Amino acid sequence: MAAERYTLLDGRVHVYRRENSRFWQCAIYLSGRNHRSSTHQDRLDAALTVAREWALDRIAEDRLGARSLSLNEAVATDTPLTPTTAAAKTFRQAAEAFMTEYRVLTAGERNARYVENKERHLKLYLLPFFGTRPVSEVTAGLIQQYRVARLNNASGRRPARSTLHQEMVTLRQVLKSANRHGWIAAVPDMSAPYKTSGKIAHRAWFSPEEYVRLRAATAERARNPKRDRWRAECELFHDFVEIMANTGLRPDEAQRLEMRDVKVVTDTATQQRILEIEVRGKRGVGFCKSTPDAVAPFERLLKRRGVSQPTDLVFGKIQRQLLNAVLDELGLKEDRDGNPRTAYSLRHTYICLRLLEGADIYQVAKNCRTSVEMIEKFYASHIKTRLDAAALNGRGQSRKEPSASKALANA
CATH class of the missing domain: 1.10.150 (DNA polymerase; domain 1)
Known part of the structure; x- marks a missing residue:
């Protein structure tokens, strides 16, 4: 009976089974020498897998051997080692x-x-x-x-x-x-030595009192801008602050938001009017449901905008200089730990305020298109309402064991 034969790796590896043998063999020719080995497998699919791994190991060893030879030749002839001399890719x-x-x-x-x-x-x-x-x-x-x-x-x-x-x-x-590509045998160890756990610092956000001050300042700017030609921008910025703090959108998501992505709906569970938003951001397409407080600023925006096309941007590019100017006036540009506050801080404020009010952390994570792990790590760790004082300070009443005489009397 003729031997059965198969090839792998563009014909470089031969897999075959001899007569009167139930195991498959494999062979490869490298650097003028033929390498052979048994796969110790009687099934063809398993034998092909083993042969492929064995051949890749032989190829790696052959390349390492050629590399070592080039190094020895360079040292013996006092020739500077160059990429060409080492026959290696840079x-x-x-x-x-x-x-x-x-x-x-x-x-x-x-x-x-x-x-x-x-x-x-x-x-x-x-x-x-x-x-x-x-x-x-x-x-x-x-x-x-x-x-x-x-x-x-x-x-x-x-x-x-x-x-x-x-x-x-x-x-x-x-x-x-x-x-x-086969230019190196393995990826070197890239772990950082002496690495300690990084400090878990909370994200910069606005406490309830600070958010009230910020909202009052942006409202005053909208009513009385420093230049009349800035009125439209100040009014849009005030609506931006309120909507961001009541939806948890990322700034880039808000900038890409179009009119057709936002709908005012009545929530069936609470019977409250909220915004239902189709979000397109770094996580792909997701959905967001706002708090009822986001409806009024959005309707103000629609009233000022008048007739608009479905593809018109809701906010577009927001003036970062205006946000920094308001924060500097209020002394809120940095939190007590020195973390700078940006438009992203409004998203962090939404998450923290929801947690302070006792919202379910899983639902908050879904609504913000992030993970529970991220919220636990950067937000929940510094929210005081996440700690149950009753569970921490409660004292269970110790049970008294009945005496031996009473136990015998009741027996």
Whole structure:
């Protein structure tokens, strides 16, 4: 009986079964030598899987052996090691390959600005440090040197923790791309040594008293703007503050909001008029239901706007300078911990106020298109109503054990 044969990896790997044998064998030819092994599998599907893994291991070992030989030859001849001498791809080539793949594979699924940030990380920071090195020389130690260099930059401006994390994500993606192409055997360890748990700081928000002051200040601006030509902008800004604090929208979601995305409806459960909003943001399409207090500012906005098209923007671009001016006048630009307040703080205010009122945290997370974990981590940890004083301070009455004589009498 003739041997059964199959091939893998573009014909480089042969899988076959000899006569009078129930196990499948595999073979690959590398660097002038034929490697053979038994898969110890009698089923073809399992044998093909084992053969593929075995062949990839042999290919990796062969490349590592060639790499070691090139290093030894360079040392013996006192020849400077260059990417050409080592027959290795440079980090710059790996980065270019990654970006080419990334643009195509994430088209329509990633925000254009997010893709631009990948290019910016590479151009400004990663390529100047790793660019000319062979990608195989990017080790865990070299990555640690990069961290130290970024944190001790000459400008004296220390990058934020999240900024450095994003650069590490881009670096890891480049190395994974190089690994897929077979330019490196494995991705090096990129975990940060000496890492401690990051401080969990609450997001900047407006307490109920501070929000009342902010709303009163924006209302006064809407009634009496400093320049009459600013009246329309001040009125829109006042409505923006009230709607944002009663819906929990992200600022970018509010800027993209169109007239057709917002409806005034009567809630069947509470019989109150609320806004029902179809949100298009970083999480795709979601839905949001406002509090009743968001209806009045939206109707004011519609009355001022008059006849409008369904595709007209509700807010458009909001003047950030106006928000900063109002906050500076009220002394509310920073909270007590020094965290700056921005338009995003209105979303945080919505979440915190709902939690203060005892709203279900799962429903708040769904309405804000985020996770319960995020709310527990950044909001619920500093909301006092999340602690039950009765459960904390209550004292259970200890039960007295009956005496032995009474136990015998009742027996």
